[in-house]
Amino acid sequence: MQPESNTWILTAHCESRLGTVDALTAYLRRTGNYITELNSFDDRLASRFFIRAVFRSSDSQFDEQAFREGFAEQAEPFAMEWSLTPVHHRTKVVIMVSKYDHCLNDLLYRYRTGHLPIEIPAIISNHPDLRGLADWHGIPYYHFPITPETKLKQENQVWDCIQQAGAELVVLARYMQVLSPAMCERLDGWAINIHHSLLPGFKGARPYHQAYEKGVKLVGATAHYVNNALDEGPIITQGVQAVDHAHYPEDLVAKGQDIECITLARAVSYHIEKRVFLHGNRTVVFPS
Amino acid sequence: MQPESNTWILTAHCESRLGTVDALTAYLRRTGNYITELNSFDDRLASRFFIRAVFRSSDSQFDEQAFREGFAEQAEPFAMEWSLTPVHHRTKVVIMVSKYDHCLNDLLYRYRTGHLPIEIPAIISNHPDLRGLADWHGIPYYHFPITPETKLKQENQVWDCIQQAGAELVVLARYMQVLSPAMCERLDGWAINIHHSLLPGFKGARPYHQAYEKGVKLVGATAHYVNNALDEGPIITQGVQAVDHAHYPEDLVAKGQDIECITLARAVSYHIEKRVFLHGNRTVVFPS
Amino acid sequence: MQPESNTWILTAHCESRLGTVDALTAYLRRTGNYITELNSFDDRLASRFFIRAVFRSSDSQFDEQAFREGFAEQAEPFAMEWSLTPVHHRTKVVIMVSKYDHCLNDLLYRYRTGHLPIEIPAIISNHPDLRGLADWHGIPYYHFPITPETKLKQENQVWDCIQQAGAELVVLARYMQVLSPAMCERLDGWAINIHHSLLPGFKGARPYHQAYEKGVKLVGATAHYVNNALDEGPIITQGVQAVDHAHYPEDLVAKGQDIECITLARAVSYHIEKRVFLHGNRTVVFPS
Amino acid sequence: MQPESNTWILTAHCESRLGTVDALTAYLRRTGNYITELNSFDDRLASRFFIRAVFRSSDSQFDEQAFREGFAEQAEPFAMEWSLTPVHHRTKVVIMVSKYDHCLNDLLYRYRTGHLPIEIPAIISNHPDLRGLADWHGIPYYHFPITPETKLKQENQVWDCIQQAGAELVVLARYMQVLSPAMCERLDGWAINIHHSLLPGFKGARPYHQAYEKGVKLVGATAHYVNNALDEGPIITQGVQAVDHAHYPEDLVAKGQDIECITLARAVSYHIEKRVFLHGNRTVVFPS
Structure with missing residues (x-):
């Protein structure tokens, strides 16, 4: 099924630490974005955390800039490397x-x-x-x-x-x-x-x-x-x-x-x- | 790698609704449990949400009863069907x-x-x-x-x-x-x-x-x-x-x-x- | 490896009967043709014989017409259905x-x-x-x-x-x-x-x-x-x-x-x- | 399907040369043995010939010794290495x-x-x-x-x-x-x-x-x-x-x-x- 147009992919990775998942999921909830697909993996040997979330904005006018600024604040304490990409990006x-x-x-x-x-x-x-x-x-x-x-x-x-x-x-x-x-x-x-x-x-x-x-x-x-x-x-x-x-x-x-x-x-x-x-x-x- | 002994599997499913993921992840963070593996899927045709989290308790004396009672409160508003199982359960x-x-x-x-x-x-x-x-x-x-x-x-x-x-x-x-x-x-x-x-x-x-x-x-x-x-x-x-x-x-x-x-x-x-x-x-x- | 140019595929099938394989192989030897690949199968439930041979003519002037006439004589007693195709046929x-x-x-x-x-x-x-x-x-x-x-x-x-x-x-x-x-x-x-x-x-x-x-x-x-x-x-x-x-x-x-x-x-x-x-x-x- | 009891496997390999297949197939026909499965392969790079035949004896009293002696004569001019094994051999x-x-x-x-x-x-x-x-x-x-x-x-x-x-x-x-x-x-x-x-x-x-x-x-x-x-x-x-x-x-x-x-x-x-x-x-x- 074609993903709807206001759908985005958010990925992040950083060192393993309590709260990494929540840094994404709480932010997504707070900003009214619905997660349609979520995968995370914690590499115990490397002590490294990886996550990929696909979410749908309930707002037809998704404000990418505001989202990025808001998420950067969440990611910063974890030193996350992250990316945000619209599903329809070519x-x-x-x-x-x-x-x-x-x-x-x-x-x-x-x-x-x-x-x-x-x-x-x-x-x-x-x-x-x-x-x-x-x-x-x-x-x-x-x-x-x-x-x-x-x-x-x-x-x-x-x-x-x-x-x-x-x-x-x-x-x-x-x-x-x-x-x-x-x-x-x-x-x-x-x-x-x-x-x-x-x-x-x-x-x-x-x-x-x-x-x-x-x-x-x-x-x-x-x-x-x-x-x-x-x-x-x-x-x-x-x-x-x-x-x-x-x-x-x-x-x-x-x-x-x-x-x-x-x-x-x-x-x-x-x-x-x-x-x-x-x-x-x-x-x-x-x-x- | 053998999972450590204080590791648990939490699964849930319910109707699709904003906040389903967060219901788990926020609770896990609040209770000091570290997610080592996480998968969720939202079935758009069926409007149904599925999630499976593997987490490690930082507390060597994980209180299962308290966890269950606490999580039941989170799950209730979403009418989640859920299960909690120790990884080492036979x-x-x-x-x-x-x-x-x-x-x-x-x-x-x-x-x-x-x-x-x-x-x-x-x-x-x-x-x-x-x-x-x-x-x-x-x-x-x-x-x-x-x-x-x-x-x-x-x-x-x-x-x-x-x-x-x-x-x-x-x-x-x-x-x-x-x-x-x-x-x-x-x-x-x-x-x-x-x-x-x-x-x-x-x-x-x-x-x-x-x-x-x-x-x-x-x-x-x-x-x-x-x-x-x-x-x-x-x-x-x-x-x-x-x-x-x-x-x-x-x-x-x-x-x-x-x-x-x-x-x-x-x-x-x-x-x-x-x-x-x-x-x-x-x-x-x-x-x- | 590209098959050499004077290479042919001979296939045949007929009812199971003693001598079916030999009908091909003896004829190929007699006519100086070298078999490079050979498969036969006898279907016991259907009493049916199938064979496929790839052969190389030692004669650079392979006489297809003569080969066909000669083989038809071998195939006739067995009521074989057969085909002859040059490997390079398009x-x-x-x-x-x-x-x-x-x-x-x-x-x-x-x-x-x-x-x-x-x-x-x-x-x-x-x-x-x-x-x-x-x-x-x-x-x-x-x-x-x-x-x-x-x-x-x-x-x-x-x-x-x-x-x-x-x-x-x-x-x-x-x-x-x-x-x-x-x-x-x-x-x-x-x-x-x-x-x-x-x-x-x-x-x-x-x-x-x-x-x-x-x-x-x-x-x-x-x-x-x-x-x-x-x-x-x-x-x-x-x-x-x-x-x-x-x-x-x-x-x-x-x-x-x-x-x-x-x-x-x-x-x-x-x-x-x-x-x-x-x-x-x-x-x-x-x-x- | 269980092979019938009077079924044998004959394998051979030797240098590539005209008549190798026929050495087996003509002998099998002459001795009244029906080939139920046959594979041969000629390795062009190594100039080496390989064949495996499964055959059924029409004679309920298959004389293995006589078969071996007879086939050895066929195999000798080609310096074939060969083996004969009853299908039911354990x-x-x-x-x-x-x-x-x-x-x-x-x-x-x-x-x-x-x-x-x-x-x-x-x-x-x-x-x-x-x-x-x-x-x-x-x-x-x-x-x-x-x-x-x-x-x-x-x-x-x-x-x-x-x-x-x-x-x-x-x-x-x-x-x-x-x-x-x-x-x-x-x-x-x-x-x-x-x-x-x-x-x-x-x-x-x-x-x-x-x-x-x-x-x-x-x-x-x-x-x-x-x-x-x-x-x-x-x-x-x-x-x-x-x-x-x-x-x-x-x-x-x-x-x-x-x-x-x-x-x-x-x-x-x-x-x-x-x-x-x-x-x-x-x-x-x-x-x-």
Whole structure:
């Protein structure tokens, strides 16, 4: 069911302490906002508290500014990091690709049909190949070629483009370049990568070929946040697919693409619905 | 991680209304109880609110009676139905069986190893076959034979046994008798049945043979509450298993047993952890 | 790994009888053809034999005509129904749609990228909506509107189009019209339909709404051959997806679309690789 | 459906060469044996041929010795390694355990109910804990304690026991000792180990704790043959289970046990049905 228009998502996290839940719920009640969905989790090992509330304003003229100011006062004593997002907000997502188009095609389809409530102000690639796909969807396509010599310059071009597009999320939809540490730093925690293996197995290049050599009976995909450790960023979600001896490396590649698409799309969906919390090298994900 | 000993589960549901969440959370804060896990859901179509909180008392001498009295006052204006259960409570479960032993064996294993924190004061059967299994686990086994003529009498014996055992939950672990309407009434909402099909497909007898005739490529199992409609009670959880043309009906039966065991055990686990709410013909299940 | 170009698929089925396998394998050896993959199954309940062999010709000038004539002699005593197909054959598939585009989009993507080795000479719809998608892929789009009064006429238009396109397979990719018995007859056994439920549960219209009412915890999709019984044709493959109480009917619809796409694509792939055998109301499917 | 009593499984593998299939099928026909199930696979990268045939003798007095002699002549020119096994053969399986009992319990249940057609002449452990379970099933339990100093001696005791039991298969059902190279050598290719992770991720000790640290969203289990490389033996089958942030390491352990049981039992079943072929570090598994 489509959420009503005056519906908001409030998330917060902070150190574990008595009263954290109440800081939200009492405030929501006092301001006449009805909670339609609520999840909290207290990580006992990390002593960390996470909460996500969806609420409906009874007032058709919800005063966002006043709400924010009021809630900031509640959050302050707990040193909460928090966010407030209207349910109907369309997140600005910049997608980065190389030549593989299965993930891009899948994301564009979900975008086009409204299943992913996003805007895509830019598709960035180090190759020209997928321009046609972008054009057909009416999305600006930026081709920034890269060579070992021009890596720094190209990453600056990419970064300028991301900033000018006003990106709220960057998605690496099989972008086949290793990002520099500086670029990882810029994207730390707000860019999602899809790695075509069940990390931490088969890190690095050609994971399906590695999987073939090992004779595994399952292949998978991992969607994770970019951080400064290659293929080691915090995992958001993973998907899996059975395979057998008759799958040669090329077959594993093909077989894996469905699961890559679905896994990446699920991660993006979780992220834009504010279901994912980052803490250290782990995530808390309140499922839909 | 084992929950600490002064940890409790509080659940409630009532009609949707502003302040329902706060009724719990404010009370918990005021009484110095720390929420470690919280889920709420508001069913917009049914206008019904459901909440489950796990909390830790900071007071090593938690006064249950005082807590109950205090919370009853909060719950009363909302006409909440609610429950309070210590996390370490071992639910008294009476298991009913016939001749199939796979579900019983599985439940007993989880009981024996402590994975299911339950007590089993009685195993009831209309056949003597599984007595040895009960004996080995040191559980009283009640054999109440049944014939069409003695059905009423047998059900009364069963009912007496359930009551004398102080059962908090009855599990029909492949009990192959159709319960009378009167018996269904008695067990309505607090007995779990495992049906060996993906209901509502293949209701009734010999579902695997029906599945074979249809040539399905998936078989499954459904754990549901008993109510007055045979095989139509509210579904708690379902499991599924791929099959193919080479599975004759007997193979489907064998193949289906793993999924029956797992599905039933999951339903029992959800129930005793107070994750399941019944409302009409549907359930709300906050997953673990 | 791409099969080499001189590779063929030979399938056959007939009544169970000694020598059926040998009829193929001896002939293949005698003609110098190397078997790279072989599956046979004997259905004891139906007394029916099914076999699928993939072989590589050692002769770069494989004489198809001579092979066919020679094999026909072997097959004749067993009254085998058989087929011979080059592995690189691109099956001519006519796709029928209405307004939902998720399955079409998915099939077109697999077609465009070569994952499904098919040609699509025509997309037929009773609505104009999906013309743009067809155009972008350079595929002729035939819009044949339908009303209760024009049903017969429209089906004749459709049928003419299918025939003129030289279709070897028809795929109903969420074509939302009930076919007349005459049309079912024409398509019997060589048209694949995707039904958006785990048949035989939730036959007919709006299965996701039915599923919501029942409170099921799994939804799924069924790809089956069209025959003269609505939603009762032989099942090729089925897929499944977990859902919960928070999924309103519209959410189930959205959630189900991924599994519909994957299930339909898998069925088409099995069919064109000659992995599916029809016998009565059941299928034998040798998996990839 | 129970296979009829005069049914046999014939497997073979050898280098790829024209006529390999025919070597079996022609011989089976000539000797009047009816093939009910047949799978072959040719590994193009390894140039290796694998075949498994199930056949029914039309002669109620099947002469095994004569069959073997006759087939040996066919197999010799191809240097085939082959095996012949009656379908009703009950494989002698020696099970090794330490203290964890979930896999043992599961195997014993399948043994007791006939789902796994095996005999268990011995259960061997380095701890006394699971004797009661063995006793209840009437199976001899051998307790061979082990210390770093007595490792060699203990392994010799184990080996003597395995030999005296006439074991055809050894199953390490969570046997928590690293085998010496000499012991690995003895068991190479005919002992199945269950590793409680999705190998090659999380090799070695405490994989669930490793998985927790990485924040993975899926855990799994791998059944593989023992060889001389610890946790690197050829994989037979793998299973997987979704987890989330709320699963502490101990929860992952518990959650993983279901999937360990099912994965190990499936591997044992594949092995005793002669569905698994070993070649180098990979397996070919013809599924049931």
